[in-house]
Amino acid sequence: DGGITQSPKYLFRKEGQNVTLSCEQNLNHDAMYWYRQDPGQGLRLIYYSQIVNDFQKGDIAEGYSVSREKKESFPLTVTSAQKNPTAFYLCASSIGGSLQETQYFGPGTRLLVL
Amino acid sequence: AQSVTQLDSHVSVSEGTPVLLRCNYSSSYSPSLFWYVQHPNKGLQLLLKYTSAATLVKGINGFEAEFKKSETSFHLTKPSAHMSDAAEYFCVVSEGNQFYFGTGTSLTVIP
Numbered sequence: 001d002g003g004i005t006q007s008p009k010y011l012f013r014k015e016g017q018n019v020t021l022s023c024e025q026n027l028n029h030d031a032m033y034w035y036r037q038d039p040g041q042g043l044r045l046i047y048y049s050q051i052v053n054d055f056q057k058g059d060i061a062e063g064y065s066v067s068r069e070k071k072e073s074f075p076l077t078v079t080s081a082q083k084n085p086t087a088f089y090l091c092a093s094s095i096g097g098s099l100q101e102t103q104y105f106g107p108g109t110r111l112l113v114l
Numbered sequence: 115a116q117s118v119t120q121l122d123s124h125v126s127v128s129e130g131t132p133v134l135l136r137c138n139y140s141s142s143y144s145p146s147l148f149w150y151v152q153h154p155n156k157g158l159q160l161l162l163k164y165t166s167a168a169t170l171v172k173g174i175n176g177f178e179a180e181f182k183k184s185e186t187s188f189h190l191t192k193p194s195a196h197m198s199d200a201a202e203y204f205c206v207v208s209e210g211n212q213f214y215f216g217t218g219t220s221l222t223v224i225p
Contacts, residue, residue: 004157033213040123042204042215043158090157102148103213105157 004106006091011111021076021109023091030096032074037088049074086113118207120216128224133192135219137205147188148206149179195223
């Protein structure tokens with residue numbers, strides 16, 4: 001089955017640690033996205049990538065980093081510089097690079113800071 | 115400036131009664147509009163999408179939405195609520211290279 005997978009489902013981080021959230025898609029989509037979801041705030045765009053080896057900052061990129069070495073993978077690293085990392089993180093992909101395309105979402109990773 | 119407003123943070127309906135989830139947007143151009151549904155601790159699933167074709171858009175699970183340019187609205191409706199409809203619903207507007215999410219409406223369905 002085609003789809004988007006995110007792992008792990010739950011992730012715990014100690015203060016000062018970097019952690020990496022995985023996102024893989026086998027839909028052959030060019031574009032991939034990372035969102036952060038906080039209660040009552042909808043989704044906010046962290047980073048997006050319209051093509052391999054290229055990515056752009058979204059609205060809240062500070063404290064995060066990404067890479068896009070392969071079409072099917074778009075890992076997100078939450079660095080120690082992110083002061084409030086506890087949130088639900090959603091990865092998405094779309095066929096083309098236009099942000100007007102329908103986005104397909106993974107099941108999400110919940111990050112908790114200990 | 116682009117924005118999307120979901121007018122109700124929480125809606126409760128009885129099973130079998132109609133559902134109305136309201137969304138208003140502001141846009142300088144002709145936007146693309148989406149409704150997504152999110153069940154607890156899950157990703158978002160596309161319900162329907164408007165992209166300047168027919169103004170009444172039919173989606174999955176019996177949902178539909180009507181694009182009203184004069185009212186800058188894109189309200190989501192369903193004639194008869196089912197228990198499985200209980201979830202969080204997001205209205206999304208895209209324009210240019212930006213994708214704007216509303217803050218969500220939580221739908222409760224009462225048996």
